[in-house]
Amino acid sequence: MEQPPEFVDVYRPNYVCRIQKSVYGLKQVPRAWYVELRTYLLQFGFHNSVSDTSLFILKKGKSIVYMLVYVDDILVTGNDNELLRQTLDALSSRFSIKNHEELQYFFGIEAKRGPVGLHLSQQKYVIDLLTKTNMFGAKPVTTPMSTTPKLTLRLGTPLSDPTEFRAVVGSLQYLAFTRPDISYAVNCLSQFMHQPTLDHWMAVKRVLRYLAGTSDYGILLRRGSNRSLHAYTDANWAGDYDDYVSANGYTVYLGTHHISWSSKKQQSISHSSTEAEYRSVANTSTELTLICSLLQELGLSLSRVPVIYCNNIGATN
Template sequence: MLVYVDDIIVTGNDSRLIQQTLDALASRFSIKDPEDLHYFLGIEARRTSSGLHLNQQKYILDLLARTNMLSAKPVNTPMAVSPKLSLHSGTKLTDPSEYRATLGSLQYLAFTRPDLSYAVSKLFQFMHAPTTDHWLAVKRLLRYLAGTPTHGIFLKKGNNSTLHAYSDADWGGDSDNYGSTNGYIIYLGSHPISWSSKKLKGVAMSSTEAEYRSVANTASEVKWLCSLLSELGIRVNWPLVIYCDNVGATYLCANPVFHSRMKHIAIDYHFIRELVQSGSLRVVHVSTHDQLADVLTKPLSKAAFNNFSSKIGVTKAPPS
């Protein structure tokens, strides 16, 4: 059972047990007649013969109507590659309330839209002092949504329980303080189940350091997911695999020798070596062209973005 205040989803493989659960609830509480899952907390569920599609079409259309962007001309990417946004680009907004409210609404879309994660994360870095350029970037993101309102995550039948992840970092990509952006996306079989785009604390002294810290953050999330899946009775296939496109970081994860140039890295990042040495985790090198987490670390061109967004699992809703 998934419970949020007075909304409950009851699911499982045993129809008899599900019915027993519903009967037990009905004996103690006043509940509505059970029905198939269609809508839950702003997320629409469309069932087909091959699986379940999750999207937030109604939420997106309501947001576009509220911001007067329903008839806006669509664009192909959520954020322009250039010029890079910075704290000082543009003129400071006299009333930042609309910027903050709209961006807060956009954050909720990350539940079904990993393709929005980087743009939303980047724009959140200007919440304290948004400018006209930042507001234009928010409007571009809304224009992207105007062209992709039915996009979401498709959960296919017959999925396997192999847990693997893609980890990436954009070293020194922040034009204000040269901070790095960490991005990861974690799959259970072919389904994306967790993703993040976040600015790393501090300045990494090399691309290897940035990527190594990113892999460590990904490993931490993977470890937590393993614990959660275990509680849910889902057996995960071992070893777990994290794909990284930096050779130095991949080597560092498996090297038990504490490298002299990495002494300044916080000790807590080195827990990944224990996971690798115990055989529960493998960090594997992958080509940059196949690094799916790339879409979570930087703005991409139209061709690259369309290629990666489809590969990470963002698809159009199937016909009703």
């Protein structure tokens, strides 16, 4: 940071102004704000979630209030309107906040309520991305990635300026928050950020063409779903032709709700398909353990023991 010119002392140019409060934009500001907010919420009666430090839970008898914090964006919900009103009033008396409003956008994710449930999407984000990359009117395709040719580091001519490639792939990583259908493609493209080629750029454009025809896709959270937790897992043994490291992926459902997914490379080379699949199951079980812990803190009980489905007999045994 630099002082404004009028604050510089001509006789003592090395002196600076000492700031008595946090300045928005400094690295320590989010931490300072979180500590201040957390201290107040704990004094009010909330307890901080162990599974997710951005989540605060208030329980009074059968009444529950959940508060999710992302810097200065706060999402509040609960099953008791009176307790919810008291919480918001107390928050307003301590901090300067905007008028309370129904959930529409949070963390860049659009939430729409309908007769069947809550639909989460990033349609506006997709449209802005397509407009920015001049792909808004592109001809749509039905899949985000082609099975051939297999993308490798040495495939194609290196890009003279990889800036746009990196920016678009970074945007796609953020979009994968509500789009599990592009997770695998984005993970593959992210591996070429340091040395992208023309073929990699064409693969990015294919993802954009896919988004052009599916901009309204998202996650639908239906009403009245059961509380059975189950996951599907898979791995491609030695799927990377550059280093022969396997990739694993999983998707987790709470009833009919799609709540968690991942697609990423493993840490080291697997010596067999059974080993690759078993590692994938292990990673999935770690995610399920975290989700079970979070559900327990939310006061939700499961209707049965969580189940992981795997298509490899050796790993299953």
